[in-house]
Amino acid sequence: MADETINSGLAGRVAVVTGGGGVLGGSMAEHLARQGVKVALLGRTVSRLETVAARIRAAGGEAAAVAADVLDPAALETARAEVAERLGRPAILLNAAGGNMPGATIMPEQTFFDLQIDDFDRVVSLNLRGTVLPTQVFGPDLVATGHGCVVNVSSMAARRPLTRVVGYAAAKAAVDNFTCWLAVEAAKKFGSRMRVNAIQPGFFVTEQNRRLLTEEDGSPTPRGRSVLDHTPLGRFGNPEDLHTALDFLCSDASSFVTGVVVPVDGGFGAFSGV
């Protein structure tokens, strides 16, 4: 898809994108790079990060694949030093690492009483701790640039808890809460030097949820059909749909905006179903 031509004024800035080897994180990283942002792709699987980095470089952009687990403070500190050395001090942190886990999901034949509490803990940790920790580690660099922006990736599951995904919905609701909490805290301590906002995607067909939403032939599963019936704009999202919300939240266009969670959901969150 041809990229947007918005002049966001972000050229020359450095961004850290956690989960940058993933579908949505990778797409947003490539979008930032097309605007002249130097992008550090942070994640556990270097080969996936390198694939995205290669695409960015092939398009004339600048990217570095940086291995780190978002749940490991020591690895994040090492990553912070590596980003500073290879690209410079980051002004943008996009917390896109996250996702659901099977054991924290109630299957149709199960009840809540079958929930595996260790898996519940793991999914909450990945999405919540995995947002808090990178923000603690990279936050001081963001503040030091004078125009730092944290953008967290929440989910529509935070606003309207979805059936079955109990751990994920709780975790993303906590991410929304943390976004607002930190926005206030940062504004009081650092003024406009670090703003904190979130994007709340609706339903995007990605590797994690493809089998949940679509059949082998691409037609919607019953759950996918239900999602579409509750999405007034009548389709699943494309990763590109997130790009301009990201531009807005990272750029000086939103200099008076902090503590907001922006739904990009085709109207799902606004629709009562009736």
Ligand SMILES: NC(=O)c1ccc[n+]([C@@H]2O[C@H](COP(=O)([O-])OP(=O)(O)OC[C@H]3O[C@@H](n4cnc5c(N)ncnc54)[C@H](O)[C@@H]3O)[C@@H](O)[C@H]2O)c1
């Ligand atoms: N796909 C959707 O419809 C959808 C909807 C709402 C929100 N989201 C959120 O968007 C974000 C990206 O999702 P996606 O669909 O692109 O999934 P994805 O699986 O393609 O990307 C997630 C990335 O996070 C990385 N990751 C996982 N655990 C990590 C860890 N401990 N340390 C570092 N990296 C780790 C994975 O390796 C992967 O590259 C997630 O936070 C997800 O919850 C997705």
